[in-house]
Each structure stands twice: as structure tokens, then as C-alpha cells.
Amino acid sequence: KNEVEQSPQNLTAQEGEFITINCSYSVGISALHWLQQHPGGGIVSLFMLSSGKKKHGRLIATINIQEKHSSLHITASHPRDSAVYICAANNNDMRFGAGTRLTVKP
Amino acid sequence: DSGVTQTPKHLITATGQRVTLRCSPRSGDLSVYWYQQSLDQGLQFLIQYYNGEERAKGNILERFSAQQFPDLHSELNLSSLELGDSALYFCASRDFYFGYTFGSGTRLTVV
Numbered sequence: 357k358n359e360v361e362q363s364p365q366n367l368t369a370q371e372g373e374f375i376t377i378n379c380s381y382s383v384g385i386s387a388l389h390w391l392q393q394h395p396g397g398g399i400v401s402l403f404m405l406s407s408g409k410k411k412h413g414r415l416i417a418t419i420n421i422q423e424k425h426s427s428l429h430i431t432a433s434h435p436r437d438s439a440v441y442i443c444a445a446n447n448n449d450m451r452f453g454a455g456t457r458l459t460v461k462p
Numbered sequence: 463d464s465g466v467t468q469t470p471k472h473l474i475t476a477t478g479q480r481v482t483l484r485c486s487p488r489s490g491d492l493s494v495y496w497y498q499q500s501l502d503q504g505l506q507f508l509i510q511y512y513n514g515e516e517r518a519k520g521n522i523l524e525r526f527s528a529q530q531f532p533d534l535h536s537e538l539n540l541s542s543l544e545l546g547d548s549a550l551y552f553c554a555s556r557d558f559y560f561g562y563t564f565g566s567g568t569r570l571t572v573v
Contacts, residue, residue, distance in 0.1 A: 389562065397550060398464075399564040442505060449520040450497075452505040 359383045360445050362453035369460050375430040377456045379443035388426045389444040390417050393455070399442075402428070433460045465489065466555050468565035476573055480541040483568045487534055487555030491563070493517070494536040495556065496528055499567075500549035511536055543572045 360381045369375055381388070390402040403410050403417040405426065410417050414433075419426040430437055440455040465488035475481055487494050496508040498521075507520035511530035522528075525543075530536040540547060548571050554564045 391562075391564075397569070398566050399552060399554075400464075401554075401562040401564065404561040444505070448518045449510070450495075450505075450507040452507075454504050 358454070359451045360443060360453040362441075362443055362456050364456060365454065366457045367459070369433050369458070371434060371460055371462050373433050373460075375433050375437075375458065375460075377428045377441050377443075377458070379426045379428070379453055381424050381426075381443075381445040381451070383445050383447060383451055385445045385447050387446045388419050389446055389450070390426075390428050391442040391444060393440040393442060395439070402441075404446075430458075433458075435460045435462050464563050464565065466553060466563050466565035468551075468553055468568050470568060471566065472569050472571075474571045474573060475543060477543055477545060479543050479572075480539065481543065481570065483538040483540070483551050483553075483570075485536045485538070485553035485565055487536070487553075488557065488563050491555035491557050492534060493556045494530055494534070495554045495562070496522075496536070496538050497552045497554070498549045499552065500546075505552075508538070540570070545572050548572045 363378045388405045392400045405419045414431045416429040442455045443453045445451045467486040469484045492513040495510045499505045508522040509528050510518040514530050528538045550567045552567045554562045
């Protein structure tokens with residue numbers, strides 16, 4: 357079993373839909389990261405969380421430390437949100453989930 | 463441009479060879495992290511340097527080594543290359559306020 361599990365692996369949505377990507381981890385962490393990887397390969401760090409909730413534009417990330425679970429939500433999804441979303445558990449090193457490939461159709 | 467510069471962008475080399483990947487962190491960032499992303503293993507943390515010193519080590523093979531120089535740029539050396547080393551290699555730097563910033567990666571193909 358991987359230390360960081362993401363679901364779903366693949367997700368297809370219609371433009372405007374509310375999207376949720378889940379991440380569960382089994383290791384102790386100092387922070388949980390959400391990353392976005394575009395089709396061209398570039399990686400952008402979206403959020404770094406150690407507790408509670410963070411919001412940036414249409415993106416919201418939450419974490420429940422007791423349950424070792426985090427979610428990434430996208431409101432009013434848009435085709436430009438199509439990417440792979442990766443969560444990563446950070447302590448002394450980073451353990452990555454396998455990623456969720458999101459496709460948003462117009 | 464994220465501010466983290468990686469060179470080269472693409473590299474094709476033969477098995478058994480040695481290559482050096484280079485990374486310059488964002489201006490002012492003291493840390494450099496190296497990651498490998500392969501099709502079968504996904505993203506894996508390799509090694510971290512902070513202000514010239516090794517801070518943390520992940521799944522880095524003995525054939526791989528890294529260092530961070532006084533000007534804070536870092537090099538990842540991969541030797542005795544195997545087909546399975548073909549991957550995207552990313553570096554990132556970290557700032558207390560901005561978190562992680564990733565470079566655009568070096569795509570290594572071993573033939």
C-alpha cells in the first residue's frame with residue numbers, strides 16, 4: 357500500500373462542475389502539498405497545508421490531520437483546469453501520490 | 463518563468479554514460495530539492511540541499527550524486543546510466559512565504 361493514496365485516478369467533468377480530489381496519507385507529516393502538473397510537464401505548487409483550509413481563487417484545499425485526509429476542490433471548473441493534480445506528504449522528505457488526471461470539457 | 467532554472471531541457475544519451483543536470487534556485491532561496499518522475503514510479507524525492515549542505519535524502523541511487531555550490535546552484539550527476547533512468551528530473555527551491563517553486567524539468571532519455 358502506498359503511503360499517499362489519491363482518488364480518483366482519472367476524472368472527467370463538464371465545464372462549470374464542482375470537482376473534488378481526495379488524498380489519504382499514512383505517514384506523519386509537517387505539511388501536505390497540492391501540486392498541479394500541466395500537459396507540458398511543468399509543476400506548480402498550489403497549496404501547502406498543515407491544518408484547516410486554504411483558498412486561492414476557485415481552488416480550495418482542506419486537511420483533517422486526525423483522519424490523515426486532504427481534499428482539493430475546484431469550483432466552477434474550466435477547461436484550463438485540465439491537468440494532473442498531485443498531493444504530497446512532507447516530513448523530512450516528500451512522498452507523492454500517483455496523481456489525478458482531470459479533464460474538463462467545454 | 464518560475465524563477466527556478468534547469469538546464470538542459472532535454473538530454474539524450476547512451477547506456478553507461480554520465481550526465482550532469484543543473485539547477486539554479488529562485489533568487490534568495492537557499493534550498494534545492496531534486497525529484498525524479500518516471501512513468502512507472504511517478505514522482506520521487508531524491509535529495510535536498512540547503513545552503514551547500516545535504517539536508518535530506520530520499521530514493522537516490524548510489525550511481526547518482528548531487529552537490530550545491532557557493533552560488534547556490536546545484537548539480538545532479540547521474541552515472542552508469544541505465545534505460546530505467548529515463549525520466550523527467552525536476553528541481554525546486556523553497557521559500558518560507560511562497561512555498562515550493564519548481565523548475566521546468568530536464569527530460570532525460572537513455573538509449
